[in-house]
Amino acid sequence: xxxxxxxxxxxxxxxxxxxxxxxxxxxxxxxxxxxxxxxxxxxxxxxxxxxxxxxxxxxxxxxxxxxxxxxxxxxxxxxxxxxxxxxxxxxxxxxxxxxxxxxxxxxxxxxxxxxxxxxxxxxxxxxxxxxxxxxxxxxxxxxx
Amino acid sequence: xxxxxxxxxxxxxxxxxxxxxxxxxxxxxxxxxxxxxxxxxxxxxxxxxxxxxxxxxxxxxxxxxxxxxxxxxxxxxxxxxxxxxxxxxxxxxxxxxxxxxxxxxxxxxxxxxxxxxxxxxxxxxxxxxxxxxxxxxxxxxxxxxxxxxxxxxxxxxxxxxxxxxxxxxxxxxxxxxxxxxxxxxxxxxxxxxxxxxxxxxxxxxxxxxxxxxxxxxxxxxxxxxxxxxxxxxxxxxxxxxxxxxxxxxxxxxxxxxxxxxxxxxxxxxxxxxxxxxxxxxxxxxxxxxxxxxxxxxxxxxxxxxxxxxxxxxxxxxxxxxxxxxxxxxxxxxxxxxxxxxxxxxxxxxxxxxxxxxxxxxxxxxxxxxxxxxxxxxxxxxxxxxxxxxxxxxxxxx
Numbered sequence: 001x002x003x004x005x006x007x008x009x010x011x012x013x014x015x016x017x018x019x020x021x022x023x024x025x026x027x028x029x030x031x032x033x034x035x036x037x038x039x040x041x042x043x044x045x046x047x048x049x050x051x052x053x054x055x056x057x058x059x060x061x062x063x064x065x066x067x068x069x070x071x072x073x074x075x076x077x078x079x080x081x082x083x084x085x086x087x088x089x090x091x092x093x094x095x096x097x098x099x100x101x102x103x104x105x106x107x108x109x110x111x112x113x114x115x116x117x118x119x120x121x122x123x124x125x126x127x128x129x130x131x132x133x134x135x136x137x138x139x140x141x142x143x144x
Numbered sequence: 145x146x147x148x149x150x151x152x153x154x155x156x157x158x159x160x161x162x163x164x165x166x167x168x169x170x171x172x173x174x175x176x177x178x179x180x181x182x183x184x185x186x187x188x189x190x191x192x193x194x195x196x197x198x199x200x201x202x203x204x205x206x207x208x209x210x211x212x213x214x215x216x217x218x219x220x221x222x223x224x225x226x227x228x229x230x231x232x233x234x235x236x237x238x239x240x241x242x243x244x245x246x247x248x249x250x251x252x253x254x255x256x257x258x259x260x261x262x263x264x265x266x267x268x269x270x271x272x273x274x275x276x277x278x279x280x281x282x283x284x285x286x287x288x289x290x291x292x293x294x295x296x297x298x299x300x301x302x303x304x305x306x307x308x309x310x311x312x313x314x315x316x317x318x319x320x321x322x323x324x325x326x327x328x329x330x331x332x333x334x335x336x337x338x339x340x341x342x343x344x345x346x347x348x349x350x351x352x353x354x355x356x357x358x359x360x361x362x363x364x365x366x367x368x369x370x371x372x373x374x375x376x377x378x379x380x381x382x383x384x385x386x387x388x389x390x391x392x393x394x395x396x397x398x399x400x401x402x403x404x405x406x407x408x409x410x411x412x413x414x415x416x417x418x419x420x421x422x423x424x425x426x427x428x429x430x431x432x433x434x435x436x437x438x439x440x441x442x443x444x445x446x447x448x449x450x451x452x453x454x455x456x457x458x459x460x461x462x463x464x465x466x467x468x469x470x471x472x473x474x475x476x477x478x479x480x481x482x483x484x485x486x487x488x489x490x491x492x493x494x495x496x497x498x499x500x501x502x503x504x505x506x507x508x509x510x511x512x513x514x515x516x517x518x519x520x521x522x523x524x525x526x527x528x529x530x531x532x533x534x535x536x537x538x539x540x541x
Contacts, residue, residue, distance in 0.1 A: 033487030060449035
């Protein structure tokens with residue numbers, strides 16, 4: 001299918017890090033079923049390093065591929081690097097996404113941020129609130 | 145291996161249709177409007193094709209206008225009826241919420257011009273009733289347009305009865321019969337149809353050609369200005385090869401309609417039976433009043449595009465709904481019209497068969513859909529929430 005790049009199809013067909021996690025240090029869930037995509041990220045963090053990451057996604061091919069790629073990009077990395085991950089980096093790593101699917105990469109970035117925020121909250125770590133966009137409204141997604 | 149199960153999107157051309165077209169792309173290349181013998185040969189073919197198609201629809205040749213397809217026919221039918229109504233000060237149109245966009249967008253345009261449009265609610269089983277139409281008609285109603293069979297969920301509407309209501313009230317009745325022609329018995333006179341749109345590529349004919357039938361007395365408004373073709377109502381040199389292919393495909397489909405229906409309905413019913421075994425799924429569209437080749441399901445907890453891509457990997461060509469709306473993020477307006485919530489409407493699958501499909505393919509499709517749905521549910525956070533009791537199921541198990 002020419003709809004997606006080979007990279008997207010590879011991560012869609014063989015998603016990396018798919019699954020759930022017992023006793024995760026941080027869990028983030030963004031999106032909503034009404035819009036047609038939900039991403040849930042589980043993080044294991046040791047000494048400020050993301051030692052393991054899992055995801056579950058309800059969504060289209062690019063949503064699954066974006067989640068998979070995003071987890072690959074932060075696995076083994078320090079928390080600060082994960083926090084700096086942008087949706088653009090996910091899109092580039094996937095060799096591009098069709099314009100109407102860019103929101104999937106935004107969702108992946110937000111899911112990771114949401115899981116990191118959960119980690120900070122659980123551990124009473126101070127953080128800059130501006131780093132975490134409020135994803136309640138899902139405006140980027142389908143306007144509902 | 146490739147299994148094509150998306151025949152509502154388009155069909156493979158039949159050998160008969162291709163062979164009927166070849167001479168008109170080769171030796172018989174004349175322009176039907178030319179006075180010389182080369183042109184007249186093409187003109188004779190055109191006249192004959194028009195008569196053959198008229199006979200199949202149960203109307204007269206002069207009531208047939210060739211168009212570029214179903215969308216153009218829908219546009220022209222609606223605009224024409226609106227202009228006729230306008231002249232008498234009647235500016236109310238009745239349609240349904242689950243029409244094809246060729247109808248809905250044309251109605252939107254007229255609404256902006258000041259027409260009043262009533263879109264009838266569609267019952268959960270994908271049906272509208274003659275009583276609904278009757279209730280909605282008032283003195284300013286100039287047109288009722290209701291699709292013959294829905295392109296996504298395959299429900300077949302009570303066309304004859306709706307036509308009767310319109311006839312009684314002196315209102316023009318148009319039906320978008322794109323999904324029905326060649327698959328169901330149609331006779332415009334017996335079914336009280338004033339205008340009908342059809343498209344050749346839905347019954348193994350070529351793409352880019354269709355018909356607008358308009359009962360004599362209904363004056364058409366041009367969408368395309370030009371020469372005297374189609375009684376001056378549609379400018380542009382006729383697409384003779386496509387028209388010849390359409391006539392041949394239509395005749396072939398009509399000749400085999402009963403045997404094809406039996407074969408298709410048997411495969412359809414097996415598909416419905418097999419896919420119904422998937423828990424938390426639902427068949428969309430009426431079980432009985434349904435196109436013989438249409439199967440349409442929603443599966444809870446998954447999203448349709450992923451399902452389609454993975455089925456494609458298994459060699460199965462299917463659709464989540466209308467091919468015309470893919471690329472849009474919104475769930476199908478048809479599924480929303482029959483009351484499916486957004487989250488359920490996202491998980492849709494349409495399988496539309498042709499006579500070329502086999503029982504073995506049907507079994508393979510059932511097995512593959514089950515596998516893919518199970519896999520996608522396995523990685524879906526909402527499915528996980530539902531099976532672990534953190535969230536309620538919408539569909540019954």
